[in-house]
Amino acid sequence: MTDASWPLYEVFVRGKRGLNHVHVGSLHAPDDEMALRNARDLYTRRNEGVSIWVVRADAITASSPDEKDPFFAPSGDKVYRHPTFYAIPDDVPHL
Amino acid sequence: MDLEREFERVVAAEHRVEPRDWMPDGYRKTLVRQIAQHAHSEIIGMQPEGNWIGRAPSLRRKAILLAKVQDEAGHGLYLYAAAETLGADRAELTRNLVEGRQKYSSIFNYPTLTFADVGVIGWLVDGAAICNQVPLCRTSYGPYARAMIRVCKEESFHQRQGYELLMTMMRGTPAQREMVQDAVDRWWWPSLMMFGPPDAESANTEQSMRWRIKRHTNDELRQRFVDMTVPQAERLGVTLPDPALAWNAERGHHDFGEIDWAEFWRVVKGDGPCNAERVAHRRQAHEDGAWVREAAAAYAAKKRERAV
Amino acid sequence: MDNAYEALADEGEEKHWAFGTGFTAALTGVDRALPAGVERADLVVYCLMLGDDALIHAQRLAEWCSRAPELEEDVALANIALDLLGQARLLLSRAAEVEDAGRDEDALAYLRDEREFRNVRLVEIDCGPGPGGDFATTIARLLVFSSWRLAVFQRLTASADPVLAAVAAKGIKELAYHRDHAAQWVLRLAGGTDYSRERMIAGLTQVWAYTDELFTTHPVETALGGVAVDPADVRAEVAEVLDTVLSAAELDRPEVTQVAALAGRAGRDGVHTQALGHLLAELQHVARSMPGAVW
Numbered sequence: 001m002t003d004a005s006w007p008l009y010e011v012f013v014r015g016k017r018g019l020n021h022v023h024v025g026s027l028h029a030p031d032d033e034m035a036l037r038n039a040r041d042l043y044t045r046r047n048e049g050v051s052i053w054v055v056r057a058d059a060i061t062a063s064s065p066d067e068k069d070p071f072f073a074p075s076g077d078k079v080y081r082h083p084t085f086y087a088i089p090d091d092v093p094h095l
Numbered sequence: 096m097d098l099e100r101e102f103e104r105v106v107a108a109e110h111r112v113e114p115r116d117w118m119p120d121g122y123r124k125t126l127v128r129q130i131a132q133h134a135h136s137e138i139i140g141m142q143p144e145g146n147w148i149g150r151a152p153s154l155r156r157k158a159i160l161l162a163k164v165q166d167e168a169g170h171g172l173y174l175y176a177a178a179e180t181l182g183a184d185r186a187e188l189t190r191n192l193v194e195g196r197q198k199y200s201s202i203f204n205y206p207t208l209t210f211a212d213v214g215v216i217g218w219l220v221d222g223a224a225i226c227n228q229v230p231l232c233r234t235s236y237g238p239y240a241r242a243m244i245r246v247c248k249e250e251s252f253h254q255r256q257g258y259e260l261l262m263t264m265m266r267g268t269p270a271q272r273e274m275v276q277d278a279v280d281r282w283w284w285p286s287l288m289m290f291g292p293p294d295a296e297s298a299n300t301e302q303s304m305r306w307r308i309k310r311h312t313n314d315e316l317r318q319r320f321v322d323m324t325v326p327q328a329e330r331l332g333v334t335l336p337d338p339a340l341a342w343n344a345e346r347g348h349h350d351f352g353e354i355d356w357a358e359f360w361r362v363v364k365g366d367g368p369c370n371a372e373r374v375a376h377r378r379q380a381h382e383d384g385a386w387v388r389e390a391a392a393a394y395a396a397k398k399r400e401r402a403v
Numbered sequence: 404m405d406n407a408y409e410a411l412a413d414e415g416e417e418k419h420w421a422f423g424t425g426f427t428a429a430l431t432g433v434d435r436a437l438p439a440g441v442e443r444a445d446l447v448v449y450c451l452m453l454g455d456d457a458l459i460h461a462q463r464l465a466e467w468c469s470r471a472p473e474l475e476e477d478v479a480l481a482n483i484a485l486d487l488l489g490q491a492r493l494l495l496s497r498a499a500e501v502e503d504a505g506r507d508e509d510a511l512a513y514l515r516d517e518r519e520f521r522n523v524r525l526v527e528i529d530c531g532p533g534p535g536g537d538f539a540t541t542i543a544r545l546l547v548f549s550s551w552r553l554a555v556f557q558r559l560t561a562s563a564d565p566v567l568a569a570v571a572a573k574g575i576k577e578l579a580y581h582r583d584h585a586a587q588w589v590l591r592l593a594g595g596t597d598y599s600r601e602r603m604i605a606g607l608t609q610v611w612a613y614t615d616e617l618f619t620t621h622p623v624e625t626a627l628g629g630v631a632v633d634p635a636d637v638r639a640e641v642a643e644v645l646d647t648v649l650s651a652a653e654l655d656r657p658e659v660t661q662v663a664a665l666a667g668r669a670g671r672d673g674v675h676t677q678a679l680g681h682l683l684a685e686l687q688h689v690a691r692s693m694p695g696a697v698w
Contacts, residue, residue, distance in 0.1 A: 004385075004388050004389040004391075004392035004393070005184075005185070005186035005388070005392075006388065006391065006392060006473070008179060008185075025172075025173055025176045025177075025241075025242065025245075026176040026179060026180075027172060027176065027475055028185060028473070028475065029475065030388075030391030030392050030394065030395045030591065031391070031394070031395035031398065033587060034391065034475075034587060034591075037479070037583075037584065037587065038475040038478070038479065041475070041478045041479045041482050042169055042172055042475065042478050045482070062115065138469075138474065141468065141469040141477075142469055145468045145469045148465050148468055149462065149465065149466065149685045149686060150685055150686065150688055150689045151689070152513070152689040152690040152693070152696070152698045153509045153513075153690070153698040154458075154488065154491065154492050154495070154508055154509060154512055155492075155698075156698050157465075157488060158485060158488050158489065158492070161465055161468065161481055161484060161485055161488070162481075162485060164468055164469070164481070165468070165477070165478055165481035165482070165485070168469075168474050168477045168478050168481070169478055171474060172474055172475065172478070175474075210689050210698075260698070263697055263698060264696075264697070264698070266697065267695075267696050267697040267698075268693065268695050268696050268697075270693060270696070271693065271696050271697075376469070376470075377469075379470075380469065380470045380471065380472075383470070383472070383532070383537075383538075384471065384472025384473055384476075384538070385472075386596070386598055386599055386602070387472035387473070387476075387538050387539075387592070387599065388472055388473055389595070389596055389599070390591055390592050390595025390596050390598075390599030391591045391595060392595075393595045393596045393599075394590070394591040394594045394595040397594065
């Protein structure tokens with residue numbers, strides 16, 4: 001059985017105005033145009049007014065690219081980005 | 096080893112494992128197998144209900160059923176996508192399915208004989224699937240958990256449409272009520288089998304629980320399903336075909352009769368009423384579509400060449 | 404039933420991904436009175452013509468469910484079938500309402516016989532996945548049908564019947580998508596492999612023999628001036644759309660003899676191909692075999 005499998009695309013959807021595009025999953029398509037259409041059918045059931053990005057999975061550059069890397073540790077020099085850096089007394093409400 | 100200890104810590108702390116994280120080989124293999132079987136089940140599961148789309152007896156039911164079967168294709172796709180984050184290749188997984196090397200849920204190896212089966216599948220089969228799947232929304236592997244959240248949201252519509260169809264039919268003619276009872280009689284036991292073998296015989300449960308891939312044992316989920324379903328059956332006015340079914344106040348659960356495990360294993364091993372038919376159907380669609388997939392790939396390649 | 408499962412899961416995550424399935428009983432607030440000067444029987448027939456086209460085409464497209472060349476395409480074809488089924492329900496409901504004889508959409512879909520169906524023959528023939536065709540034939544039909552119907556619906560938005568106008572306004576967005584989907588596939592099949600090109604040409608040739616009927620004015624369409632669209636008026640426009648797609652795909656317009664009508668009568672008059680009877684046997688079987696049942 002010959003088989004021409006289609007490349008993998010990652011799909012990002014803006015659910016509504018005011019939100020970022022969010023990664024929702026992936027799909028296969030022969031090319032960019034069909035990927036966009038398939039994404040619309042699959043991930044939004046053609047809900048009007050949303051915005052979709054598709055990008056070939058092999059075009060994405062990611063940090064931690066190989067599996068030898070350990071888990072993402074919070075970068076040591078930027079602990080101030082993490083809320084736990086700030087010692088807050090327990091009796092301060094809603095924080 | 097550090098990586099392994101870090102993995103164990105993350106899992107034990109109920110954090111999610113993500114695709115590029117280090118993970119033990121066994122964890123990866125178990126997940127690929129489980130997610131692929133789950134995806135295959137969605138895809139094969141299109142067939143028993145798809146059998147009735149052409150004959151659905153009202154236009155509203157036709158639309159609901161078509162949308163439902165379409166959702167199953169969607170669920171299969173979400174799950175294949177999750178499997179691909181682990182390095183599996185969908186084409187390969189599809190080959191495993193059509194060549195009979197990978198399994199899918201045995202429930203789909205039973206035939207759908209009347210339109211009431213559509214309702215009963217929604218109520219019992221999707222109900223059992225939801226019991227199995229909802230805990231997976233918290234499974235340790237991130238992409239699987241996220242796919243399951245989407246799947247579960249859509250499944251609850253499936254179950255409700257099934258129950259609503261049955262309620263409508265039970266309010267209809269005597270022939271319709273008989274049809275519903277007949278479907279319940281045929282699907283009840285296979286639905287209980289959907290939770291898999293008893294815990295004592297379940298090969299993978301213990302390790303999967305430790306890795307937080309599974310969250311509850313087969314028997315726990317089966318009991319939960321029975322407890323949930325009994326009052327629904329009463330409300331519907333159907334009898335569940337198990338004389339041993341009774342409330343046990345001491346346990347706080349329903350007791351129920353012995354499942355025919357010989358039948359379970361027979362169907363799992365390929366000898367159910369529809370095993371061959373389901374796989375042949377999938378294989379046929381896949382083979383018939385090969386020239387279309389090839390054409391689209393060739394077109395894309397030509398376009399890329401021209402663009403250079 | 405609502406919350407039976409909540410105890411099993413964390414709630415509150417990603418709520419914005421709960422998608423509806425979207426077949427609402429649209430057209431709320433539209434004036435449903437019979438427009439002045441319109442012959443009731445004519446409007447019923449016209450609604451049946453457009454409604455049956457959509458119903459029968461949806462039935463054919465749904466045959467692909469679990470048989471499409473790829474899972475993504477399974478989802479796409481089901482979406483198109485669902486859109487057409489939605490259009491059919493609105494139009495058959497309108498026919499029933501105007502007829503005012505106690506029938507509803509289901510009585511019209513399930514209890515009429517073959518000779519009472521008003522769809523064009525193009526939508527009823529087997530274009531695959533049955534033995535009568537394949538994916539290319541299905542795409543060829545979808546291209547022709549959606550190009551034609553889109554052109555008709557664009558004009559129908561100005562119909563003197565507010566219900567038809569509203570159905571058309573809702574439908575054109577759907578039909579534009581269907582046409583685009585078909586056109587994308589025509590390009591890929593025609594420009595893919597030698598084999599797929601051959602199949603695409605064969606598919607177009609097969610369905611082209613049923614195209615004249617789409618543009619043949621029916622007496623009801625003449626009688627309903629201002630309410631109905633005269634399909635002869637969209638012939639040039641549709642030809643231009645199809646030529647654009649064909650030329651982008653480097654294909655010639657098929658030169659074929661049209662399938663004959665019977666003494667001038669065809670689908671719009673209830674004179675069909677043999678395929679329709681079999682299609683209806685499947686569609687109507689359960690509904691007819693249990694009289695008095697409720698679904």
